[in-house]
Amino acid sequence: MTALTARPAATGPLAGTLPLARLALRRDRLMVPAWVLGLGLMTVGGASSIAALYDTPASRIGLARSMAGNGSLRALYGPVFDASTTGGLTAWRFGVFGAALAGLMGILLVVRHTRDEEEAGRLELVGAAAVGRRAPLTAALLTASGAGIALGLLVAVGLCAQGEGVAGSFALGLAFTLSTVVFASLAGVTAQLAETGRAARSLAGTVLGLAFLLRAAGDSAQDGGPSWLVWASPLGWTEQLRPFADERWWVVPLLLGAASALTAVAHALVARRDLDAGLLASRPGPATASRRLSGPFGLAWRLQRGSLYGWAAGFAVAGLAFGSLADGVADLIRDNARLADVFRRIGGAQQLTDTYLASMVSLLAMLASVYTVQSVLRLHGEETSGRAEPVLAGAVSRLRWAASHLVPAGLGGLALLLVAGLSLGLGHGATGGDLPGQASRMTGAALVLAPAVWFTGATAFVLHGVVPRAAGAAWGLLGFFLLVGLYGPVLDLPRPVLDLSPFSHLPKVPAEDPTALPLIVLGLLAAALTAVGAAGLRRRDLG
CATH class of the missing domain: 1.10.357 (Tetracycline Repressor; domain 2)
Known part of the structure; x- marks a missing residue:
């Protein structure tokens, strides 16, 4: 008889990534669909409402002209690149906020499956098995990226089903997907810096808010103003994809490059710190507590x-x-x-x-x-x-x-x-x-x-x-x-x-x-x- 031998466990820093990703998806079987359906249906339903409110090219162009002179509205929603189509107004109305919310989704998912797990002590138990040091972070990034891809596809297919242009629909969906990936990678970095999940979310959320403010300052600038600030923000990059307005596909490598760089930094930081510790140590408290x-x-x-x-x-x-x-x-x-x-x-x-x-x-x-x-x-x-x-x-x-x-x-x-x-x-x-x-x-x-x-x-x-x-x-x-x-x-x-x-x-x-x-x-x-x-x-x- 042939002796049965057990299959050797996978080794290496990424060992166990796929099982951890499946576990994350199982745990998020309600959270991820809620985010994806909420943001996706918001955008697709909003497009239908815009088509009813502005049912002629003249009404859409008139709205765009009114927006052009209002710096405050440009700061909130960004400029209207092309108002001749319903898709163009949809990209203006939901593009910036949708990308920001997609980024928030990525932040929450990654911190939930990295720093929160570590803080609760569950990651230490997982690490005692045949799981590589970088596997939990990679699994969290895969989960967030999968949610971003699902959101992008829902938006793109939903807009195409309403008769909008294929290129513009997929460009808007891609903007949401890439925003999710970039800010998920950012959360991977903050999860290594902070000692608690709350601090990691706060750091990543602060950067997200700063990105929104930089984009808003650039979009609201008049002629001769600091409009270049748009290019200092990842949210500005998603805006510059310009869905339904002669799409700028060359912006995609900028977002992918930023996500790749942040992911590389996060993986490098994982190897430089101890489990349960953050690279930004908390300040020691006073010797005695106040009353x-x-x-x-x-x-x-x-x-x-x-x-x-x-x-x-x-x-x-x-x-x-x-x-x-x-x-x-x-x-x-x-x-x-x-x-x-x-x-x-x-x-x-x-x-x-x-x-x-x-x-x-x-x-x-x-x-x-x-x-x-x-x-x-x-x-x-x-x-x-x-x-x-x-x-x-x-x-x-x-x-x-x-x-x-x-x-x-x-x-x-x-x-x-x-x-x-x-x-x-x-x-x-x-x-x-x-x-x-x-x-x-x-x-x-x-x-x-x-x-x-x-x-x-x-x-x-x-x-x-x-x-x-x-x-x-x-x-x-x-x-x-x-x-x-x-x-x-x-x-x-x-x-x-x-x-x-x-x-x-x-x-x-x-x-x-x-x-x-x-x-x-x-x-x-x-x-x-x-x-x-x-x-x-x-x-x-x-x-």
Whole structure:
């Protein structure tokens, strides 16, 4: 008989890459489709809406001429390279933001499967098997790149199915794919530099924000201004692919070169550091803690304050920018009855300026709910990482520990709404000469949406408290709320579908008069969900 011998395990720095990639895809079987379908359908559905709003070449060219003289709108969306086709307007409206969101998807996926796994201790167990040192990073990059390719194909095929040009459709899809790959590679670098997943995401997110600002500064520059700043940003490179406007295919090697260089740097850094360590060491803390850290509330605030400060700064900049555009956007959409009707469905039924402001308040409130969910799910991270155990080993009950994170989440969301309303009012008041009046009016308008922000946080807490293994589904649920709230009115979805988002039930101030009943009902529902989550947390096993 022939002796049976076991097949020798693969060796080398990339050993085990494919099994790890399959595992990552299995773990992300909900997250990746949610991102891909959300961004893809947003773009394809937006193209259909643009075709309905601007159904003639004359109307599209007129819009482009109006945009050309508005530096603020160029900063937000970029220039219109060709408005003669629906595809050209689609690339203008969704190209920059779609590429930025695709880059964010790449960042989140890579950090999730590298630094987060390492921080939780799971990567050490994986590394004890026949797995190469560079395999986890490579598997994470493959997962993110696969998601980017799926997104690009969905966009390209969807636009082609609507009759848009094949070259332009695939150029826009390729812009999304390459943005995903570039920023995923960047996250591979930050995952080696930082010691925690939160820090790695913050570093990569900061670079993504800087890339957006550089592109915005270059696009908004007048003749003789620093328009070259567009070429200092990867998002500017994706824009310069110019889908539906004599595509510049020679830009593709620039993006591929950047991704290759970042990937090479990330792999080099993997070999230069110890497991669980980051190349940017954390500063040593003081020898003794302050009295503010003597309880769970002080500790939770210390953990969450940096994130809140960053979100508040972003809200202040966005609010000032959106507020300063109010009068110009109202003039822009006033001559288009269909576009004005869309804005009224989003922001109310009164003056177009107030309608625009109401829609911007709703947008920023939806973003504030992202912060709230992130803060609530910090409970899940503290529990699964084992850091909650030492806290609960003292004289701290489960409910008190949960409250220590829920209070910063709720009050932080409220603070972001205050910043959003105040900055919108200041931006609008500065152009209209009524700073105090607009600031107070828009601050009140933003606070009206607080119950919806708290409701989204409460749904995340219910999942963590009752079914902790499904806590990550809170992001999918939030994504659904945002998609329905943002694009439901644009796509003219049925009212029962719109009602699934909590933001659809609140009055659209300042375009509509506030009413107390929806606020009270949604606030009570948020409180009830919080109570259910607390009851589940008390009864189940931790960890």
